Amino acid sequence: MSESVVAERSMGGMQPASLARLIALLLPLALLGGAVGSQYLGGLHPCEMCYWQRYAHDVAIALAVLAFSGPAGSSRSRTLTLLAALAIAVSGAIGVYHAGVEAKIFEGLTQCTATGKGLSAADLLKQISHAPIVRCDEVQFRFLGISMAGWNAILSLGGAALILILSLKTRRA
Numbered sequence: 001m002s003e004s005v006v007a008e009r010s011m012g013g014m015q016p017a018s019l020a021r022l023i024a025l026l027l028p029l030a031l032l033g034g035a036v037g038s039q040y041l042g043g044l045h046p047c048e049m050c051y052w053q054r055y056a057h058d059v060a061i062a063l064a065v066l067a068f069s070g071p072a073g074s075s076r077s078r079t080l081t082l083l084a085a086l087a088i089a090v091s092g093a094i095g096v097y098h099a100g101v102e103a104k105i106f107e108g109l110t111q112c113t114a115t116g117k118g119l120s121a122a123d124l125l126k127q128i129s130h131a132p133i134v135r136c137d138e139v140q141f142r143f144l145g146i147s148m149a150g151w152n153a154i155l156s157l158g159g160a161a162l163i164l165i166l167s168l169k170t171r172r173a
Contacts, residue, residue, distance in 0.1 A: 017072040017081070020166035024084035025064035027159040028057035028091070031152060038148065044140045049098040053152055056091035060084040078167055085163035092156030098149035 014022070035054060038044045046054070067080035101107070140148075 015072060016166040016169040017078060020085075020163045021064065021067050021072050021077060021081045023159060023166070024060065024067065024081045024088070024163050027155065028060040028064070028084075028088055031091075031155060032057045032061070035148070035152075044148075049094060049101070049149070053091045053094045053098065053149070056087050056094065057156075060087035060091070063087060081163065082167055085160045085167070088156050088163070089160035092153045092160060095149045095151075095153030095156060099147055099153055102147050102149060 032054060035046070035050065039046055061084075063080050063084035067077045067084065070077045072078075
């Protein structure tokens with residue numbers, strides 16, 4: 001039996017390119033869903049670096065959705081899938097930095113990150129006085145001893161590597 005047939009069977013009948021594209025969509029959707037859910041259902045407030053990680057996942061989702069506009073094995077779809085993997089890896093890299101800030105390995109943000117462009121002084125004061133104070137160097141929640149930023153780093157970088165490996169299998173086959 002050929003290697004490609006064995007590889008295809010071990011992935012549940014999916015071609016590596018199809019699986020890579022699916023992971024490129026589902027992974028950032030799941031991570032972003034967990035982050036938004038923890039905010040609105042769990043009462044955890046994101047800091048500035050949390051938002052940076054979310055923005056990269058937003059880009060990954062858009063690229064992965066575009067990758068579904070053609071056959072999984074096409075060069076356009078593979079390119080969009082790899083770009084989505086890159087955006088996922090960027091979120092993971094930001095997660096590494098954020099986890100390092102939480103562990104006091106790196107210095108975090110040293111300036112105010114509030115946004116109030118175009119607001120009157122009264123509106124800005126109201127926004128500031130009602131906003132929760134969220135520091136990037138304080139962990140709000142840990143699971144198995146790892147912060148949410150740490151989990152994002154692990155899952156994003158691992159997922160991006162898996163997408164890359166699956167995409168390279170597609171090119172060799």
